Amino acid sequence: MNPHQWLELAVYVAALVLVTKPLGLWINRVLDPGGRTWLDPVMRPLEKLTYRVLRVDPAREHDWKQYTFAMLAFSLVSCLFTYAILRLQFYLPLNPQKLGALAPHLAFNTAVSFTTNTNWQSYGGEATMSYFSQMAGLAIHNFFSAAVGIAIAGALVRGVARQTAETIGNFWVDITRIMFLLLLPICVVLAVFLVSQGMIQNFKPYTVARLIEPQTISVQKTDENGKPVTDAKGNPVMVNQTLATQTIVQGPMASQIAIKMLGTNGGGYTNANAAHPFENPTPLSNFVQMLALLCIGSALTCHLGRETKNQKHGWAVWTAMFTMFLAGVMVCWWAEARGNPIHQKLGVAIADGNMEGKEARFGIFDSALFATVTTDASCGAVNSMHDSFTPLGGLVPLFNIQTGEVIFGGVGAGLYGMLIFVILAVFIAGLMVGRTPEYLGKKIEAYDVKMVMLAFVILAFLILGFTAWACASDWGKAGLNNAGPHGLSEILYAYTSGAGNNGSAFAGLNANTPWYDTTLGIDMLLGRFGMIVPLLALAGSLSRKKIVPASVGTFPVSGVTFVVLLVGTVVLVGALTFLPALAIGPIVEHFLMLQGHVF
Amino acid sequence: MKNIFAEFGRSFMATLFFAVILCGLYPLLVFGLAHLLFPRQANGSLLVDGSGTVRGSALIAQDFTAPGYFHPRPSAAGAYGYDAANSGGSNLGPTSQALAAQIAQRLAAYRAENGLPANAVVPADAVTASGSGLDPDISPQNAALQAPRVAKARGLPEQQVRELVRQNTRRRQWGIFGEPRVNVMTLNFALDELARHFALDPPPQK
Incomplete structure (x- = not known):
């Protein structure tokens, strides 16, 4: 934890604060169908063309049920579109490596994963996906799912801000404006910047390079039919072979990575994700990617304040998020910098920390910060392998997801997730003082609290239920890469990541099996839509209510008391639900590591 | 309906x-x-030698085992490591016996190669697999420990090798971001280019 790293943390925080307000005001205009921006001369005609092609009347708004239906229909159709592309990959263009079709379970898992903004990957990108699949099958959902998330957050904020209104906006107008006025322009600039740092963007076949120093490798001998040869005892017969070339991945990476980060999708172009030197070439590209990842989630709190005419409330929500972010970074950074005593006893330099699964250009701090940021937001891109983190270092990303992805959170998803906690917090405060709880002048009634609780229960049920099932089944244990408590952590992390729509992994788990692909697919689907539907119902209910003027007895939704209460609610709900599981996973592993136990 | x-x-x-x-x-x-x-970047920062053959990418590690080259970080990418069409880490956890055994073996090999005492403390990056398996960089401490071996194997003055290491070292970007590091790919490529120049154009005899 040296001064350079403290400085970098300060620069990151400063950049995040600086970008929040201008971007928030921009989003405010994007989410207003009549809002004007300086991009109008270019984008206005495109927007109008879209409405004509889709036969949408931008002046007509939806009630919450119509809005929900449009969102579900769009998600279903685009999910099937991707499923079809992945199954037909071999027959589609832009496939220079002649990669075959995906198995049905993997195609289902992947299509669901990208539709739900999870981007869990049971496959290695460069060995599985053609350029066409990457661009049209996967990157398309990086835009779609991000736009859907922001649209829903926008609809919920409208529900809070309006009174006695039946409608909460037009779904098609919202996603069109978000894609063309917010995501696309930033992505073009971001992608070109990433190329300047060394990221690739081309359509040529993978490059075959002649190794600078050819290597001799030992491989199993095969007979003339290509079958592996074994000796009389059944042991493989090994022969030496010269390895003279290296095949280097190519493709349209930058355009996909820009939206992968900005839309908090996180699905890697390559298997190593943002640890891959092409996918994250320099510390600066790493910094900018981390900023792109949190900026929209952060800016949406400003939009909330603006829309509800209570900017202090927006900043209070921001402060609560920031507090939890900072706590996570500190713990993760400290744990990774301290390193692994088992390895240090063997002679690994103590000052270097835990470098297994980390890249030299990022080191301990950039890896810990990235791990925290990517799990605060529901991004799930990784620039180091979380599976190889120290137990407490790995606990932070795991718990971040288990809070419900509300620490800035995924684009849109973070804000609407946090608003659920806000309503729960004012409800608890109301109970404590014995008054009808209200939020920004809206009375919170039984129906609203039921919808909020439904969203919580679904998350806990999915994570703990599926983890327990997998732990008790042969198919679950068959996928493990590590034994002991770390094995439990691998399974717990997988279903947490799926239900939380994060997508990062303790990636040693071999999840590309029919059982894992299917259960994780269901986990992701219910984790996304099981939360969104009650939430839109809540938006509909709130929009119909009258706003009662604040009185002296009103619990203020800004200021220190509110922030403490909100953080307390988030941490308490997470801890009450998941502490038992965490205790027998990463926490017990931490003590075993200090004892020098290995499995 | x-x-x-x-x-x-x-x-x-x-x-x-x-x-x-x-x-x-x-x-x-x-x-x-x-x-x-x-x-150049959009095409993969490729390293092309004098004859026009692509020898690799400045950003993607290859394996080096000869004493005359700087050795990159261990790799878990693909079956034999350094598979640039199959990136990834070991994903072995902190209490993994397999990982502890790998590290012990790499420590012994590293100390033997570089003539270090049997209990010498070794930089962590030299004995741990990177996240991508294709990390082209090593820490400056790691490079400094390897420099004498490389100089000896190539018959070059150690000063000259250290100078090449310096040229292929990158500081923190803008003085703030990331960690200082030495790029093994460009460094080894430069070592070979140096040898080729000497072969074509030997230094003048006194």
């Missing part, structure tokens, strides 16, 4: 229409700008 069909039809049209713009025009626009402004 009619509304339901209309909404599905609209979803279908929207998927296709947005696909043309976001999956067709947008990547092409980035492709055009990238090749106009940064063609």
Whole structure:
């Protein structure tokens, strides 16, 4: 934890604060169908063309049920579109490596994963996906799912801000404006910047390079039919072979990575994700990617304040998020910098920390910060392998997801997730003082609290239920890469990541099996839509209510008391639900590591 | 009912229409700008030798085992390591016996190669697999420990090798971001280029 790293943390925080307000005001205009921006001369005609092609009347708004239906229909159709592309990959263009079709379970898992903004990957990108699949099958959902998330957050904020209104906006107008006025322009600039740092963007076949120093490798001998040869005892017969070339991945990476980060999708172009030197070439590209990842989630709190005419409330929500972010970074950074005593006893330099699964250009701090940021937001891109983190270092990303992805959170998803906690917090405060709880002048009634609780229960049920099932089944244990408590952590992390729509992994788990692909697919689907539907119902209910003027007895939704209460609610709900599981996973592993136990 | 069909039809049209713009025009626009402004990077920062053969990428590690080359970090990418079409880490956890055994073995090999005492403390990056398995960088401490071996194997003065290491060292970007590091790929490439120049154009005899 040296001064350079403290400085970098300060620069990151400063950049995040600086970008929040201008971007928030921009989003405010994007989410207003009549809002004007300086991009109008270019984008206005495109927007109008879209409405004509889709036969949408931008002046007509939806009630919450119509809005929900449009969102579900769009998600279903685009999910099937991707499923079809992945199954037909071999027959589609832009496939220079002649990669075959995906198995049905993997195609289902992947299509669901990208539709739900999870981007869990049971496959290695460069060995599985053609350029066409990457661009049209996967990157398309990086835009779609991000736009859907922001649209829903926008609809919920409208529900809070309006009174006695039946409608909460037009779904098609919202996603069109978000894609063309917010995501696309930033992505073009971001992608070109990433190329300047060394990221690739081309359509040529993978490059075959002649190794600078050819290597001799030992491989199993095969007979003339290509079958592996074994000796009389059944042991493989090994022969030496010269390895003279290296095949280097190519493709349209930058355009996909820009939206992968900005839309908090996180699905890697390559298997190593943002640890891959092409996918994250320099510390600066790493910094900018981390900023792109949190900026929209952060800016949406400003939009909330603006829309509800209570900017202090927006900043209070921001402060609560920031507090939890900072706590996570500190713990993760400290744990990774301290390193692994088992390895240090063997002679690994103590000052270097835990470098297994980390890249030299990022080191301990950039890896810990990235791990925290990517799990605060529901991004799930990784620039180091979380599976190889120290137990407490790995606990932070795991718990971040288990809070419900509300620490800035995924684009849109973070804000609407946090608003659920806000309503729960004012409800608890109301109970404590014995008054009808209200939020920004809206009375919170039984129906609203039921919808909020439904969203919580679904998350806990999915994570703990599926983890327990997998732990008790042969198919679950068959996928493990590590034994002991770390094995439990691998399974717990997988279903947490799926239900939380994060997508990062303790990636040693071999999840590309029919059982894992299917259960994780269901986990992701219910984790996304099981939360969104009650939430839109809540938006509909709130929009119909009258706003009662604040009185002296009103619990203020800004200021220190509110922030403490909100953080307390988030941490308490997470801890009450998941502490038992965490205790027998990463926490017990931490003590075993200090004892020098290995499995 | 009619509304339901209309909404599905609209979803279908929207998927296709947005696909043309976001999956067709947008990547092409980035492709055009990238090749106009940064063609070398957009094509993978390839290292091409004097004969025009591609020898690798400045960003992607290859394996080096001869004493005359700097050795990169261990790799878990693909079956034999350093597979640039199959990136990834070991994903072994902190209490993994397999990982502890690997590290012990790498420590012994590293100390033997570089003539270090049997209990010498070794930089962590030299004995741990990177996240991608393709990490082209090593720490400056790691490079400093390898420099004498490389100089000896190549018959070069150690000072000259250290100078090449310095030229291939990158500081923290803008003085703030990341960690200082030495690029093994460009460094080894430069060592070979140096040898080739000497072969073609030997230094003048006194």
